[in-house]
Amino acid sequence: MHSDLSSRIKQCAIDAGFHLCGIAPVSNFHELQVFPNWIADGKHGEMKYMEARTDAGELKRETLARVAPWARSVIVCALNYNTAHPYSTDPTNVETDAFVRAGFVADGFPRNNKDQSATASKSHSDATPYATQGWISRYAWGHEDYHNSVLRRLRDTENALRALLVETGYWAPGTDDPIQLRSYVDTGPLIERVYAKYAGIGWIAKNTCIINQQLGSWLFLGVILTSLEVTKLEVTKKDATKNEAPEKYVAGKDGAKDHVAQSRATKNHPAKITLTADLPAPDRCGTCTRCIAACPTQAIIAPGELDARLCISYLTIEKRGEIPAALRSLMGRHVFGCDICQDVCPWNRKSPITSAAEFEPREKLVNPDLDWLAEMQPEEFQTVFRGSPVRRAKLSGLRRNAVIAMANSANKKFIPTLKKLSEDPDPLISDHAKWALTQLA
Ligand code: B12
Numbered sequence: 001m002h003s004d005l006s007s008r009i010k011q012c013a014i015d016a017g018f019h020l021c022g023i024a025p026v027s028n029f030h031e032l033q034v035f036p037n038w039i040a041d042g043k044h045g046e047m048k049y050m051e052a053r054t055d056a057g058e059l060k061r062e063t064l065a066r067v068a069p070w071a072r073s074v075i076v077c078a079l080n081y082n083t084a085h086p087y088s089t090d091p092t093n094v095e096t097d098a099f100v101r102a103g104f105v106a107d108g109f110p111r112n113n114k115d116q117s118a119t120a121s122k123s124h125s126d127a128t129p130y131a132t133q134g135w136i137s138r139y140a141w142g143h144e145d146y147h148n149s150v151l152r153r154l155r156d157t158e159n160a161l162r163a164l165l166v167e168t169g170y171w172a173p174g175t176d177d178p179i180q181l182r183s184y185v186d187t188g189p190l191i192e193r194v195y196a197k198y199a200g201i202g203w204i205a206k207n208t209c210i211i212n213q214q215l216g217s218w219l220f221l222g223v224i225l226t227s228l229e230v231t232k233l234e235v236t237k238k239d240a241t242k243n244e245a246p247e248k249y250v251a252g253k254d255g256a257k258d259h260v261a262q263s264r265a266t267k268n269h270p271a272k273i274t275l276t277a278d279l280p281a282p283d284r285c286g287t288c289t290r291c292i293a294a295c296p297t298q299a300i301i302a303p304g305e306l307d308a309r310l311c312i313s314y315l316t317i318e319k320r321g322e323i324p325a326a327l328r329s330l331m332g333r334h335v336f337g338c339d340i341c342q343d344v345c346p347w348n349r350k351s352p353i354t355s356a357a358e359f360e361p362r363e364k365l366v367n368p369d370l371d372w373l374a375e376m377q378p379e380e381f382q383t384v385f386r387g388s389p390v391r392r393a394k395l396s397g398l399r400r401n402a403v404i405a406m407a408n409s410a411n412k413k414f415i416p417t418l419k420k421l422s423e424d425p426d427p428l429i430s431d432h433a434k435w436a437l438t439q440l441a
Pocket residue numbers: 030031032033034035038047137138139185186187188190191192193194204207208209210211217218219220221222240241303304305306308311313314317318336337338339341
């Protein structure tokens with residue numbers, strides 16, 4: 001029998017198809033304490049689910065103690081979704097090159113807000129004939145929605161973990177289940193990136209993404225909350241926001257090794273078990289600020305701090321209704337999500353290609369034609385995006401985004417299509433199309 005149960009659990013996750021797995025203790029980590037202010041400042045915009053509260057009016061996502069008081073540890077799993085296709089900022093990406101000319105990117109890296117407004121007006125007199133394609137974030141190209149991909153693997157990991165408990169004598173067959181497990185992808189009442197940090201998956205970078213030193217940041221996260229105790233850890237250095245050396249942890253009195261009692265569990269005397277938490281990954285952003293400079297809307301307001309209301313990912317996916325006029329021209333050709341702050345990150349230069357075949361892009365989603373999306377009808381939307389995260393934007397939102405991208409293309413070729421769309425029965429489309437025509441005039 002192996003005593004190192006934590007390693008074996010992580011191996012179960014790898015066997016289930018994950019690329020990384022680590023274990024974090026449940027704790028009120030200092031990063032969680034910025035969350036109430038983030039909500040109070042309204043930086044979550046219209047994402048009402050972020051403000052979910054308990055009956056006592058406390059924010060659920062602030063601490064696991066409020067929603068899963070039984071949870072003692074979090075198994076964090078990560079799945080690489082990178083495929084062998086260009087980055088949105090890649091200067092060799094022909095259609096991106098049109099936007100380089102239109103002032104949205106330069107030297108392979110997008111300009112910041114200030115530089116961009118300086119070149120954006122110039123772009124209209126400098127119209128490029130072939131800026132015809134939009135950008136869908138690479139996370140949404142695949143054949144399966146990542147929620148399903150990740151959840152399937154989490155369930156397999158849960159099952160393997162239970163089998164392991166039986167094998168190690170912690171759980172006697174026929175007795176009550178001695179542990180509680182609950183898996184989440186996105187929708188759980190916790191901030192997954194904070195737990196990913198403390199499970200050693202990667203550091204919370206200046207662009208707020210989790211970056212792993214070997215794999216980069218093209219990672220989906222999934223978590224399994226467990227009632228299994230972990231070795232008690234003490235943070236000896238508290239401020240992780242200053243890009244200082246990694247926090248140091250001291251193993252508590254339980255020691256650093258897993259402990260699996262040699263005795264068999266019985267109904268009244270379950271064997272005692274303790275997992276070992278991982279150390280958080282050191283922050284390796286260093287003095288780099290590429291993502292902050294590259295963000296077209298200046299949504300990264302400070303290292304690690306995002307105003308979601310400005311983020312193109314929020315605007316194109318989560319924001320319903322009208323896009324504020326001042327932000328439209330900064331959205332470039334993005335029609336669903338945004339990859340810029342990850343595309344420019346040096347840690348993604350050599351990101352490996354995923355072994356998960358379902359993330360290979362669906363046809364026509366890498367550099368999709370803008371007129372195809374802007375004129376898409378409900379039946380085609382259902383067919384093309386069945387089981388795709390793109391459905392979250394809804395057809396109306398996707399078409400709205402494509403219309404904005406047409407305006408930003410500085411390509412007069414779109415004028416006839418936009419004229420037609422300015423009479424669309426959906427007022428969201430007709431209003432944005434009318435605005436787009438003023439931009440191309
Ligand atoms: C809401 C949400 C969004 C929102 C808001 C993003 C955000 N940064 O919060 C929007 C729609 C904009 C978004 C965009 C994206 N998302 Co998203 N999103 C989420 C979701 C559901 C919740 C995130 C959350 O709780 N935010 C709350 C805020 C406060 O957290 P935060 O900005 O990350 O800030 C934390 C730290 O940076 C730090 N911090 C921030 N400021 C400060 C200041 C100080 C002083 C200190 C000490 C600490 C600190 O503490 C904060 C936590 O409290 C998670 C899933 C989940 N349940 O966790 C996925 C998740 C974070 N998203 C994910 C992805 C893939 C994306 C996109 C890449 C998709 C895309 N290509 O368009 C972009 C990335 C944009 C970006 N730069 O973050 C992945 C991230 C994977 C990774 N490698 O990190 C997740 C984990 C989903 C998943 N299950 O895989 N997302």
